């Protein structure tokens with residue numbers, strides 16, 4: 001099958017305008033006749049549901065949490081990018097586009113990324129109009145800070161709670177549409193299957209997490225905004241309920257999964273300290289604006305940091321990358337931290353941590369300034385570690401954080417299944433092999449506020465869809481499948497808890513498919529995952545019943561999907577015989593240990609098609625064509 | 638310093654909204670003091686599962702104090718005794734070997750219990766739905782810098798906007814009032830020029846909705862402020878009252 005990304009023709013800067021003009025429109029009076037299902041209420045789903053409601057569509061919006069306001073996006077700390085150039089420091093749409101393409105190690109589509117940079121400015125305008133209290137300068141204008149992979153200051157922020165404020169903005173718009181009757185909310189629902197009729201996505205099957213009831217919902221189109229799968233690593237910075245289930249079910253129904261091996265390991269997280277640990281906490285990348293990363297020069301030096309003199313410290317990022325210094329992109333910063341620790345220069349009891357030191361910034365700007373910028377992050381750090389970062393350097397280590405991979409979508413954000421749109425972290429589209437900081441919030445809101453309102457109209461106006469209701473046999477079939485799977489989970493009656501198995505899966509992936517990968521390890525991981533999956537279905541322990549509020553059952557279903565998906569992730573990593581961004585295969589590195597791409601053979605998107613439980617998935621390639629930028633070896637020196 | 642402690646939990650167990658309920662006692666042994674409170678419950682739940690018992694249901698998601706999903710009353714204190722902290726960020730180093738910890742759900746008429754420590758807080762969504770927004774559609778907003786806002790005003794609005802909607806203020810209030818929550822949203826939007834236009838209607842609509850939903854009245858007990866994990870100030874309630882009175886005047890003129 002030839003994947004068609006449907007990229008509009010014409011010069012890069014005019015593609016989106018031209019496309020918007022060419023897309024068919026739905027007449028306002030007809031909009032209310034269409035029902036659109038939006039799964040997810042994060043930045044992508046919340047903004048989409050609100051905007052589609054405003055346009056006059058009838059929207060059904062679903063989420064796992066008890067309120068749409070609690071989607072995982074709420075946890076984003078650092079900020080959101082836009083090409084406003086308010087700082088007059090040389091930013092432009094072109095520069096944001098270029099930084100994003102380069103940061104992604106030339107593995108994203110030019111046209112999508114350019115559009116993202118174009119609409120970034122509208123996002124900030126809209127968010128301010130919604131009443132989002134962004135940080136401001138004394139003169140009353142908006143303030144900016146810098147993030148990794150960029151040499152301009154283009155990140156807008158609301159203290160260390162940018163995601164929270166942006167999400168509450170989208171949530172307030174969403175509630176306004178609920179009040180207007182345009183959107184119906186379905187919280188505490190988990191999507192367990194998608195219903196495809198005549199090759200078109202026409203509905204979903206969800207479990208009501210309070211009563212256990214299985215519900216059917218039909219629609220003219222389905223929009224998945226269900227977030228990323230970083231929790232496949234067990235320990236990650238993601239919220240506990242973040243999962244792959246929704247996108248994985250879509251994959252099993254025919255949607256292609258693109259680049260699953262592009263996972264992002266974030267360099268600045270609080271290190272792991274015990275087996276009981278349930279998640280890892282991110283310390284925002286914005287801290288690298290003022291914090292200096294270092295380790296002792298001598299391996300095994302266990303003196304407390306304040307007793308290690310300047311001359312015996314290795315500020316390895318500043319030394320190796322003088323022009324970007326501590327602000328190199330995440331994949332580069334993470335790999336360097338791992339290299340230092342592997343050489344025995346790591347700190348903390350475990351040896352798996354490096355310092356992030358604010359002493360110089362405090363000396364330069366004063367404690368007050370630092371407190372104003374990062375107060376809540378410092379407080380969070382102190383709560384968790386009981387150590388005060390104003391006095392002793394933070395200790396940080398990389399952790400699984402974000403995924404660039406996701407369901408394949410075309411320029412309209414529609415998957416290869418008609419009528420199935422995928423947005424936000426759940427799709428693969430804009431970040432290539434590595435995402436730059438503060439760009440996920442931008443992408444989620446771009447997709448939801450400014451892309452889907454146009455492209456879904458084009459789809460609805462341009463396709464014929466038979467009238468269907470939830471009485472259609474496809475709904476019955478999907479319901480049967482979901483019910484049967486739930487019954488199976490509850491009847492395993494084994495001896496290991498689901499969390500315990502999930503933890504083991506995480507170890508396998510972290511060890512063999514984490515920050516650095518090699519062919520032998522990947523083959524081994526694949527085998528270990530298969531064995532673990534088998535063990536899960538024989539020996540997991542899932543208490544309780546299906547007709548009840550049953551959190552163990554919820555987790556079991558998600559872990560069962562992770563166990564299948566993990567294999568796809570490893571297969572994709574094995575298949576990509578190059579290093580790029582977050583995918584680092586040790587066999588492909590430059591002399592300076594940077595990722596070495598193979599543009600001749602791997603300048604493509606890998607999109608995987610499900611071929612049945614007992615067969616390997618089939619690979620489809622979407623070639624990436626670069627007409628406007630030159631592919632170079634990324635350098636941040 | 639990391640160490641291990643043994644403690645006893647007395648946990649409220651309730652299978653559903655209107656069924657028999659009461660405290661059950663469980664030992665929690667070998668608990669690392671570096672654990673968060675929720676990680677401690679995870680450990681107890683793993684053991685309950687292995688023993689063939691029903692694990693304790695509790696809401697949680699981000700585990701970093703921002704989603705507002707978690708919350709329970711710990712020894713009589715919402716989110717536990719540490720100031721400005723959600724339950725997920727509260728650590729076991731605040732307990733000593735041999736302690737007994739009593740864990741209960743939020744108790745308020747407007748927050749019916751779903752199971753064990755899980756309650757239904759959809760009434761908060763209802764309050765926001767009544768007017769907790771600025772009525773702008775996507776598209777067409779002017780350039781973001783066309784409305785300068787004094788830094789201290791933006792900061793005040795941000796202080797109010799920090800509310801995570803957890804419900805601790807309601808649980809802590811002897812009248813189960815939702816004034817702190819409601820006033821935080823009303824303040825955030827009333828402080829900003831973008832939100833001023835609708836300030837009067839917003840205050841009226843949200844306060845009416847709050848009354849309708851069985852939340853109690855505010856009698857200035859200040860418990861909410863003391864227990865709020867985001868340290869939302871009670872001065873927001875004063876601002877709400879001013880907006881409400883102004884709104885009353887405006888609407889009686891009409």
Ligand SMILES: Cc1cc2nc3c(=O)[nH]c(=O)nc-3n(C[C@H](O)[C@H](O)[C@H](O)COP(=O)(O)OP(=O)(O)OC[C@H]3O[C@@H](n4cnc5c(N)ncnc54)[C@H](O)[C@@H]3O)c2cc1C
Pocket residue numbers: 039040041042043044045062063064065068070071072073074075076077078079080162163189190191192225226227228237238239242243245246282401402423424425426437438439440441442444
């Ligand atoms: C700690 C942290 C900090 C971050 N900081 C930044 C930052 O500063 N800047 C930046 O740009 N990015 C940041 N990111 C990344 C960014 O927050 C996310 O990529 C982004 O918020 C994802 O938004 P989303 O709308 O795609 O999905 P999410 O916000 O994850 O929302 C997913 C939604 O889908 C629902 N859902 C999921 N599965 C199902 C299902 N099966 N059935 C029904 N509903 C389902 C959930 O309930 C939820 O409503 C950060 C991420 C983390 C973890």
Ligand code: SF4
Pocket residue numbers: 799800801802803804805806807817818821864865866867868869
């Ligand atoms: S005001 Fe405080 S206690 Fe009340 S819901 Fe908001 S954050 Fe929670």
Ligand code: FES
Pocket residue numbers: 696697698699700701702703704705706707708723724725726
């Ligand atoms: S779990 Fe999110 S605030 Fe506690």
